[in-house]
Amino acid sequence: MPKRTSLVRRMVLLTLAVLLGCSASGLAAEYLIGPEDVLEIRFWQQPDLNSTVKVTLDGMIAVDIVGEIVAVGKTAEELQNDIVRRVSRLNKNVSQAVVRVTDYNYLHVFVAGHVNEPGKKTFEEIPDLVTIINEAGWITEFGDLSRVTIIRGGDRAGEVEVVDVGAAIASGNVGDLPAVYRQDAIDVPSTPAGIPSADIIRQTKKKNMVYVLGAVNTPGRIQFTENMDVLEAMALAGGPTDNANLSEARVITRDGFYGQTIHIDLDKYIETGTPARYTLRREDAFVIPARRGGFFGSNIGTIATVLGMVTSAVLLYETLKPEDAVEAPVR
Secondary structure, eight states, X not given: OHHHHHHHHHHHHHHHHHHHXXXXXXXXXXXXXXXXXXXXXXXXXXXXXXXXXXXXXXXXXXXXXXXXXXXXXXXXXHHHHHHHHHHHHHOTTOOOOEEEEEEOOSSXXXXXXXXXXXXXXXXXXXXXXXXXXXXXXXXXXXXXGGGEEEEOOGGGTTOEEEEOHHHHHHHTOGGGSOOOOTTOEEEEOBOGGGOOOOOHHHHHTSOSXXXXXXXXXXXXXXXXOTTOBHHHHHHHTTOBOTTBOGGGEEEEEEETTEEEEEEEOHHHHHHHOOSOOOBOOTTOEEEEOBOBTBGGGSOHHHHHHHHHHHHHHHHHHHHHSOTTOOOOOOO
């Protein structure tokens, strides 16, 4: 009976060991060497064979004595075993080698726009979007985290995603941001009209709406949606009135303590597609003035003059009215 108990115990321990080994091997996939990676090859038994090589675009490396060897798609351990097997046939002193990846050039992305260190960024494993921007030196004073653009490369070349990175950071939902893949390009745009960026907390506290004012059929506030441009906002506000002056439209945008008015010629935009599409931000005010002619189409000077005339008439009446005049009761 004791022998049987011992046998069962050993079988259980062996099973646990196998399961633990399988789970450990599956925890992290080993890096597979790719084109343009730089490798360091060391032979401690024959140091004169040591070399640093770059994987060619067709996936090969050149090793002294044996010539070209396929490197792409192999782990460092698989490649070093392959090298030792080939070299040892010609040099019996060599039985061990070490291969180490010194530059991970295969897994790369491009970061452009308003970051401090734009350019090609390489990784052993491509991280999340925020980490990539951080690797590019973070954004400049005028970088806009609310409209970061991912331009897909590789098999998805040409696809574009616009992401509000600032909101994800402030809400702690960085893990919900889209994944970034090899050959993708990330562009951090400038804030509208070069307004310095406010801190992330102030950006996310803005109301989720924009305001459309002036010569539109239903002026007021409308619900903000991502990537809403000025034409969509105007349509949601009932479209322009007959006397709308589309060539003098304005967007009043603010970021923290800063504000800026941006002129947009909608006549030109509708006709030619230029200037570039303007995407509204939370709490932007989009103002379409009326053409001159009516009272509300008058300029500020005219309105001030009229108001001045009304004020003067009231003062004159107060001065000249009889002292014994009895005012009508207010109802």
